[in-house]
Amino acid sequence: MDKNDFRDFLKQLTEDRVHGASELSRQCLQIAADSALHGPARDPASLLSLLEERGLQMAAQRPSVAPLVNLLARWRLQVSELKDMALDDARWQAAQLAIDLMQLSRNAVRDVAAHARELVGEQKTVLTHSASSTVLEVFHQLKESGVRAIVTESRPLQLGHRMLAKLSEWAIPTTLITEAQMGLFVRQADCVLVGADSLMPDGTVINNAGTYLLALAAHDQGVPFYVCCESFKRRGPDMGQPVLDEGGGAILGAPDLPHVTAANVCFDLTPAWLVTAWITEQGTPPGRHELHLD
Amino acid sequence: MDKNDFRDFLKQLTEDRVHGASELSRQCLQIAADSALHGPARDPASLLSLLEERGLQMAAQRPSVAPLVNLLARWRLQVSELKDMALDDARWQAAQLAIDLMQLSRNAVRDVAAHARELVGEQKTVLTHSASSTVLEVFHQLKESGVRAIVTESRPLQLGHRMLAKLSEWAIPTTLITEAQMGLFVRQADCVLVGADSLMPDGTVINNAGTYLLALAAHDQGVPFYVCCESFKRRGPDMGQPVLDEGGGAILGAPDLPHVTAANVCFDLTPAWLVTAWITEQGTPPGRHELHLD
Numbered sequence: 352m353d354k355n356d357f358r359d360f361l362k363q364l365t366e367d368r369v370h371g372a373s374e375l376s377r378q379c380l381q382i383a384a385d386s387a388l389h390g391p392a393r394d395p396a397s398l399l400s401l402l403e404e405r406g407l408q409m410a411a412q413r414p415s416v417a418p419l420v421n422l423l424a425r426w427r428l429q430v431s432e433l434k435d436m437a438l439d440d441a442r443w444q445a446a447q448l449a450i451d452l453m454q455l456s457r458n459a460v461r462d463v464a465a466h467a468r469e470l471v472g473e474q475k476t477v478l479t480h481s482a483s484s485t486v487l488e489v490f491h492q493l494k495e496s497g498v499r500a501i502v503t504e505s506r507p508l509q510l511g512h513r514m515l516a517k518l519s520e521w522a523i524p525t526t527l528i529t530e531a532q533m534g535l536f537v538r539q540a541d542c543v544l545v546g547a548d549s550l551m552p553d554g555t556v557i558n559n560a561g562t563y564l565l566a567l568a569a570h571d572q573g574v575p576f577y578v579c580c581e582s583f584k585r586r587g588p589d590m591g592q593p594v595l596d597e598g599g600g601a602i603l604g605a606p607d608l609p610h611v612t613a614a615n616v617c618f619d620l621t622p623a624w625l626v627t628a629w630i631t632e633q634g635t636p637p638g639r640h641e642l643h644l645d
Numbered sequence: 646m647d648k649n650d651f652r653d654f655l656k657q658l659t660e661d662r663v664h665g666a667s668e669l670s671r672q673c674l675q676i677a678a679d680s681a682l683h684g685p686a687r688d689p690a691s692l693l694s695l696l697e698e699r700g701l702q703m704a705a706q707r708p709s710v711a712p713l714v715n716l717l718a719r720w721r722l723q724v725s726e727l728k729d730m731a732l733d734d735a736r737w738q739a740a741q742l743a744i745d746l747m748q749l750s751r752n753a754v755r756d757v758a759a760h761a762r763e764l765v766g767e768q769k770t771v772l773t774h775s776a777s778s779t780v781l782e783v784f785h786q787l788k789e790s791g792v793r794a795i796v797t798e799s800r801p802l803q804l805g806h807r808m809l810a811k812l813s814e815w816a817i818p819t820t821l822i823t824e825a826q827m828g829l830f831v832r833q834a835d836c837v838l839v840g841a842d843s844l845m846p847d848g849t850v851i852n853n854a855g856t857y858l859l860a861l862a863a864h865d866q867g868v869p870f871y872v873c874c875e876s877f878k879r880r881g882p883d884m885g886q887p888v889l890d891e892g893g894g895a896i897l898g899a900p901d902l903p904h905v906t907a908a909n910v911c912f913d914l915t916p917a918w919l920v921t922a923w924i925t926e927q928g929t930p931p932g933r934h935e936l937h938l939d
Contacts, residue, residue: 504800506823512900516902524904525904526905534855567862567865606810613820613821
């Protein structure tokens with residue numbers, strides 16, 4: 352991957368509001384592996400310098416996407432230890448490390464999904480918001496269990512539509528609703544299951560805007576609110592306060608009028624007290640407050 | 646207005662999900678006045694019978710829109726007392742009664758708006774959901790006061806767009822948001838101000854879907870949640886539980902897939918404990934629980 356292709360990827364990464372945090376992280380690791388194998392370098396030192404730089408650049412595009420930052424940081428640390436290798440060995444090894452981390456991420460999602468499936472149980476109705484690849488995997492694992500889905504549109508990108516094709520293919524009875532109807536439909540659900548872009552050290556969930564409203568409604572109606580969040584999604588205390596990305600209001604399609612602007616903040620914060628359980632690779636921590644103590 | 650025109654109006658009334666409760670009520674009273682003046686009748690008895698029937702038919706189209714039901718019931722009662730008049734006098738009088746009720750409704754909206762204006766105060770940011778003609782009137786009265794507006798899209802009909810042209814014309818700085826962002830923007834507001842389709846005897850607010858979520862967020866963030874509701878919007882205890890109309894899911898534009906359906910329930914219920922104050926023609930009842938005791 353040469354300089355221009357990498358620059359194009361960074362631009363695409365910055366603007367991508369469609370893919371979830373886990374998927375984006377693996378995309379970056381794929382680019383990391385490709386850079387390791389094919390990036391311009393004369394010797395091991397220049398290769399390691401290039402990979403360090405590209406790892407940092409990718410993380411800098413999406414500082415609020417914790418798994419992307421965390422997995423790339425782990426990869427950079429591992430790559431920095433290859434400095435005594437021959438160039439071709441270092442290339443191969445750095446690529447393999449990135450691929451291993453992709454697999455680690457996939458395994459984490461698979462394990463989270465397996466724990467979520469147990470937690471949801473059979474013959475249940477699950478309401479979800481946004482389009483989490485982990486939640487989709489849970490539906491996949493539950494498709495023979497009589498599960499039913501309630502999926503929000505997730506305006507303005509209609510992310511919910513991304514889920515529908517798969518849910519339909521798996522013959523899961525699915526109801527699509529507007530975000531406005533979340534309060535009406537949450538009472539028809541046995542639980543709410545969402546993914547997360549990142550998790551604050553205190554258990555606050557950063558996820559697509561609207562998640563907080565859904566959590567408030569679930570809490571008010573006594574419906575369990577579960578968050579799928581593999582450990583890579585944890586923000587370190589050093590990451591500070593998250594930046595909630597503004598995706599640009601033009602996509603709302605508002606009429607162009609003086610004094611009127613459209614806002615499109617992509618994420619909101621759901622405080623820990625609204626979360627019934629966080630589902631990690633290890634399952635669900637035994638108590639509500641355990642997560643941020645481990 | 647002949648039989649066919651009236652039938653067309655009933656159809657339009659049934660399907661109208663754009664106009665608020667006050668506006669719909671006045672449309673019906675306008676049709677009532679027109680029926681009084683031009684409806685087919687040979688004598689006073691057949692006129693009164695026609696008007697009684699048309700009043701009942703209009704109310705039956707939208708039984709959950711309390712002001713429409715209430716104002717038409719009041720008109721039918723008044724009209725029933727005209728039985729000793731000559732035909733032309735009865736026509737004129739019945740029309741005048743409908744026009745007086747339209748004026749009463751307009752005055753009520755004006756008084757509610759004046760009280761709301763006082764409650765909001767100067768230099769404030771007001772968040773609203775759906776498109777209430779009363780809330781629009783409040784913005785109109787506040788336009789010289791430095792008011793700012795945050796308006797939701799109000800999917801799927803984009804009712805929020807109906808507000809934008811006026812707010813822009815009045816040079817009120819306005820931010821359009823998706824419903825999903827209500828939880829993010831409510832903290833930027835000094836208060837939330839919404840209309841109501843109807844009010845239950847216990848103070849529960851029936852309004853466009855999403856209102857309940859907004860009320861939960863306002864409550865969680867300590868932002869006052871005000872409901873504009875002239876007295877005609879009160880449902881009598883004899884009206885029972887409201888029917889929450891289904892507007893048809895096709896408008897969501899979901900892909901046509903097996904096992905997938907789209908839902909479009911137009912209204913939700915906001916319980917009284919989430920309401921800071923109900924604003925009536927008389928102002929705000931002194932305490933939260935006064936409203937349903939008067």
